[in-house]
Amino acid sequence: MTGKLYLVGTPIGNLEDMTFRAVNTLKTVDLIAAEDTRHTGKLLQHYEITTSQISYHDHNRKHREAELIKNLKQGKNVALVTDAGMPAISDPGYDLVKACLEANISVIPIPGVTASITALAVSGLPTNRFIFEGFLPVKGKAREERLNVLKSETRTIILYESPHKLKQTLQNLGQYLGKDRLLMLGRELTKRYEEFLHLSLKEAISFYEKQEPKGEYTIVISGKEKDESLNLTSEELKTELRELLAQGVTRSQASRQLAKISSLSRQEIYQLSMELDEP
Known part of the structure; x- marks a missing residue:
């Protein structure tokens, strides 16, 4: 039976934002994979958590990924934490989550504060x-x-x-x-x-x-006001379309995006995009 990977949210500053469920999870898993073991060590000490740690961060994640998957397949439960907030949100974690799902290993979120x-x-x-x-x-x-x-x-x-x-x-x-x-x-x-x-x-x-x-x-x-429209000429719109298409945006997406800042409809801008291929 395989273990489970727990994504445990930790405080972004105030230690009192730690949840009861997060503390209990970190106490009961077999291993904690931490972005910075020294930083997480202070949190664990505060909550009298004695679970063993290993490091998992941007510079060693490829090496650690195989090791953690191996532990999980052997039936060990692993908690992933970052220095602050939810793992995988502008922090390490995405690659490990993806690898676990591909290996049919359950990933369980333990929600916490997110900045x-x-x-x-x-x-x-x-x-x-x-x-x-x-x-x-x-x-x-x-x-x-x-x-x-x-x-x-x-x-x-x-x-x-x-x-x-x-x-x-x-x-x-x-x-x-x-x-x-x-x-x-x-x-x-x-x-x-x-x-x-x-x-x-x-x-x-x-x-x-x-x-x-x-x-x-x-x-x-704040987002751009929807009624803020620019009086762009057809040539100016075509220039904008070329830039967006060069970035990999589809014709449909580009037309929808430019319709928000133009007096033309999405359909009209889409038709302009089709003309770009014409000699």
Whole structure:
């Protein structure tokens, strides 16, 4: 009989956010795979958990994956934890979950706090439709392409950012999305110096021109207003279509996306996309 892999959510700051179920799971499994065993060791000590640990992080996950699968197939139960929040959400875990499912090994979620949803809930921005982008590409064409897609996104957008990159990210967001766009900056969520700033991109850029960012940030940004349409010419629309198609977006997806910022319908833009192949 194979064991089970438990994805255990851990606190993102405040240790009191640990659930009873999470503590009990970590006490009863045979092994804990942790992103940083020293960091997790403090959590285990706090809750008097004596289960053995091994490391599982971005740099050793390929090697560890085979070892963990072997343990699971031998009937051992394994808990996967990261330094903060839910495993596999902007943290190691996806590859192991995928490997377990392919090997018919059960994966059991033990829910915990997640910074993205925590920040969204207190943002005051629409919560019925949103997208989670995690960390933007660091630089270059990949970053530009992602920002180009986000500028026409009508859903609420959630990003993560480190303090030393926050200023540049705010500048880039202002450049692509417009400085009047509303956002909420959640800093050091659930920790001692937790702070929430509700302001526009322009105000956020100005605020951090006067002081250095500190701590980890979750950024929640309002989506583009649906009635914001641009009077783009057919040639301008074709240029936008070419860029999106070059990124691997389908004609249908590109047409739907551009219809949100154009006075033309999705069907009309789709017809323009068909003309791109004509000489």
